[in-house]
Amino acid sequence: MSCSVEEVRLSLPHIELAAHLFGPQDGLPVIALHGWLDNANSFARLAPKLKGLRILALDMAGHGHSDHRPAGAGYGLPDYAHDVLQVAQQMGWEKFSLLGHSLGAIVSVIIAGALPERINRLALIDGLIPPLGEPEGAAERMGAALQAQLTQSSKRKPVYTDMDRAVEARMKGVVAVSREAAELLAQRGLMPVPGGYTWRSDxxxxLASATRLTRAQALSFVNAIRCPAQLVVAEEGMLAQNQTLLESVPFEVTALxxxxxxxxxxxxxxxxxxxCFNRFFAVP
Known part of the structure; x- marks a missing residue:
């Protein structure tokens, strides 16, 4: 991780985002998108090992040092996709590649499927499609989500007396991570508050999504991808148990x-x- 990294801020028309910029200026342009409740430091180990790429690792909206969305706005997949396209426009990248982990992989698939002419290559880490919904439960899901939004403002984020306690909490989160991973995410994700530290994330x-795609809708994005794509599946991760889904993926899948x-x-x-990805990006 002794690679030079540049801290940048991107003032988009609707929000200001923070990012890390890796790699040579003439490298292939890549936008890297992290997972849910993570931040740009998700790529702190990986990005320096990737060759010949100009990687812009975003703090996605509401994460890390990026702004939160304004009151009344949400964090839907189309909103993240819009952010990425605005970032590419600011960088002057008409065509670019995407490197995504988890939520970031899902957003990457949405973009690559919706606008296949914009994406050169698609590199995914243990993420593919969002949690699915059934049409019959749409009204109930919407009602529960709306009610949760009304009560969210009264909730307070936990405060940890010191950074080590926050790191330990992150290690035992919804998805467990190593101490070193939690420390890297905490470097960018924690902020001081009275009584200790809390996470910067919005x-x-x-909040649960008010709407969910059906399986057919989600797979329509996967099947619309036209660029070279590779999915890395973690053998002890979230996708490994869904062999039916993995067998339907129309591009290369590698288990690690x-x-x-x-x-x-x-x-x-x-x-x-x-x-894996150095081989993928090196192929003409």
């Missing part, structure tokens, strides 16, 4: 040892993912 990120954050948990995992 508390609205924990490790958990959901295999690219961040340790150097061995980061190196394995980097070896």
């Amino acid at each position: 508390s609205r990120l924990t 040892p490790g958990g959901h954050h295999l690219h961040l948990n340790d150097e061995a995992g980061a190196s394995a993912v980097a070896d």
Whole structure:
């Protein structure tokens, strides 16, 4: 991780986002998107190992050092996709590649499927399609989501007396990560408050989606992808148990040892993912 990284801020028409910029100026343009409640440091181990790429690793809206969306706005997949397209426009990248982990992989698939002419290559880490819904439950889901939005403002984020307690909480989160991974995410994700530290992320990120795609709708994005694509599946991650879905993927799928954050948990995992993607990006 001794690679030079530049901290940048992107003032978009609707929001200001923070990012890390890796790699040579003449490298192939890549926008990297992290997972839910993570931040740009998700790529701190991986990005320096990728060759010949100009990687812009975003703090997605509501995460890390990026702005939160204004009151009344949400964090839907189309909103994230819009952010990415605005970022590409500001960078002057008419065509670019996407590197996504988890939520970031899902957003990447949405963009690559909706606007296939804009994307050169698609590199995905343990993420593909969003959680699915059935048409019959749409009204109930919408009602529950609306009610949760009304009560969200009264909730307070936990405050940890010191950074180590926050790191330990992140290690035991919804998706467990190694201590080193939690420390990297905490470097960018924590902020001081009276009584200790809390996470910078927007508390609205924990709200359930008001709508969900059906399986057919989600797979329509996967099947609309026209660029070379590769999916890395963590053998102990979230996708490995869904063999039916993986067998339907119309591009290369590679299984590697490790958990959901295999690219961040340790150097061995980061190196394995980097070896895979270096071969992928090197193919003409």
